[in-house]
Amino acid sequence: LVSAERAALIDAGPSTNATTIVGHLHRMGLSKLEWIAITHHHPDHFAGLPYLVRHLQVRQIKHLATNTIPDTWSQMIGQSPTLETRVAPINAKDLGVGSLHVRVFRPTKSRWVGENDRSIAFRVDGMKRSILITGDLESFGELRLSHQDVGQIDILNLGHHGSRTSTGGDFLDAIQPQLAVASCGAHNRY
Secondary structure, eight states: OTTTTTEEEEESSSSSSOOHHHHHHHHHTEEEEEEEOOSSOOOHTTTHHHHHHSSSSEEEEEOOOOOOOOOHHHOOOOHHHHTTTTTEEEOSSEETTTTEEEEEEEEOOTSSSSSSSGOEEEEEEEOOOOEEETTTOOHHHHHHHTTTTOOOOOOEEGGGHHHHHHHOOHHHHHHHHHHEEEOOOOOOOO
């Protein structure tokens, strides 16, 4: 998310060597991030975090403060003293990045729900367009999200990388995106 030379990032990617993300930001003239928000605690969404913190000025890391199994997130935070001082739980307050308005949709707190359906969702509104980023929400999480007055959007970042467990018809009817994008790596096993 970039606005008026201010930037933030949602998720940190699957690679512990996040040179692509850092290189892209540097080409845009950016070396600072207001915050990095982690949608949920699966390594394909946070593995690049230590690299990003070492190579960029990051004011804060935001995440959902819950215990997860497997405990890879807690292990990474515990092994990275530079991260410990910058990590804060995300709350339901709206965020901003320059002129962008970022609305936070917290997931259910139920421990009976899988990690994917505990993804934080974000609606980002700019001057003319809106995008909904749903992390790895699957059908249950999408159903819950559709009851939180998300509204219609322009662009949907497909849940769970566009897998068949996400992006159900009822959800699409509720948000009516004009365009959908999937975040997935080339030659991945899915």
